Amino acid sequence: MEKNYYVCTGCGMLCDDIEVESEKNIINKVYTACRIGVAHMKDGKESAVFRVDNKPVDEATAISEAVAILKNAKNPLIFGLGTCSDETQELAIELARKTSANLDDTSSYCLGKVIEALLNNKFKACTLDDVRNKADVSIFWGSDPSDSHPRHLSKHSYFPRGTEKQRGWEEERTAIAIDVRKSHTAKICGNYFFQIPPGGDKEFIDALIAALAGKLPKTSYNFPPKRILELANILKGAKFGVIFVGLGLIYSLEDLEPLIQLMNALNEKSNFHLVPMVVHYNMRGFNENLFKETGYVNSVKFEDGTVKHGPEYSIVESLKAKTVDAALIIGSDPLSSLPRSISKNLLEIPTIVIDPCETLISKKAKVYISTAISGVESGGSATRMDGVKVDFKPVIETKRPSDEAVLKKIMEAL
């Protein structure tokens, strides 16, 4: 019997094997999904909320107020979109073009650099299905999938049997964790957990490259050279290795040069790939869509038909310098993810928030429109952390409009 599977949009893994029991548009039971996915899927609500200045209004008033804010703004900021479908993101890019906006997403302070390098073919990439079928060595560097992507190890990277890995994790796979703390993932890796001090990643990379070349690895924090040599030996023998790069590694490096050197050194001796541990389910999709349109992955400014790019157009820098005079925030909450010294500047400008959830910023917004949860109450397509396109359909119906529909209405009114 062919079962009806849904896609979970709770994180960047986009698990496509979720079974759901629902009745009268309420989800009662979710099978196979992790707790993050279950909480995400059960968060659906029946009716929409539209607010202006924290007072409930009807849809038309909220949209016309949003349009007025965008019309009056000289340099609006459009931000978020990591939890929106490809279709919504394309509309948002068009809207940014139309309103000469500053467009950015969470990847400017997340994994944007890595995805840009991947799109420019600076790293050898592979899909998560390749990982399941072939990988024998998985390195979790500065990432803790057990907490951020709970099914990562069980669905792809360590435990499952794959076409070329029939005997399972105990005999044919090695999981290695390199992190500053003994995370839940590190616990599973057991003896292959390498604890380094915060900021020690670059030195560890240099030491590992030295060890791969047969030299004595040295670090200023006296990491036992024997253990680095042992790690280098495992990596040399890998037939299909993968590094899962997390924010812990990226925040600790000034640029990606050490990582590129390490990948080159590894690929001289064996066969290594890189997969970014994207958290928001379609952040990679936004990067790819914007890259296709403009050649940049984030932090762009549209002006008179041209596109400008630079760190000064990222949300952090533009808020710091107060160059933006309005904000449209879609499916994100800068107040809880950015430092207060920067995010508080958002409170000085009129903001429009389009989000399925009540967040800190939605409570402070001039206009708030609650939308359908993408992937639960509305369908579309998205890009998984490894670059694979996944289409998804809604699980239940709701009266709430999708973010795509709201953006379309704003576009028409403009």
Next chain:
Amino acid sequence: MTNAMELYQLLPKTNCKKCGKASCMAFAVALMARELTPEDCPPLKEEPKYKESYEKINELFKPAEGATETGLIVHEDLCFGCGNCVVACPPNVANDPYGVGSGNAPRNVGKLVLTVQDGIVRAQNLVECRRFGKNKILCNACIVTCPVEAIEFV
């Protein structure tokens, strides 16, 4: 958990045979194997002088309440549904190699020992568990793969 000798120390040690066993030591072994319960010893249950011992023994068996027949307990407050145990469990893999054995959704739910429902792992079909029955072995695949120690055997 304790051993049979410790249980024996708490018993009346009169070898009265009211429980149907030949001696109190035999009763202690039967308790250990969960063939009998502390209530099956009438003097222990009824006579006031053994009250303290009776409470102690019940205390020892308390963690086993709520446990399944193989002694498996899932701490639902700790489990977050990663499914590592589901994919690592040997009977699960043997009974459903292309479903859970390959990291996918279950295709043969009727034969699986562990499944994830509502983000928490559930134990079922314990006859399939390698810790069950005559030829049981001390398999620990679900324990060692759990990042948060949410599975325990008592």
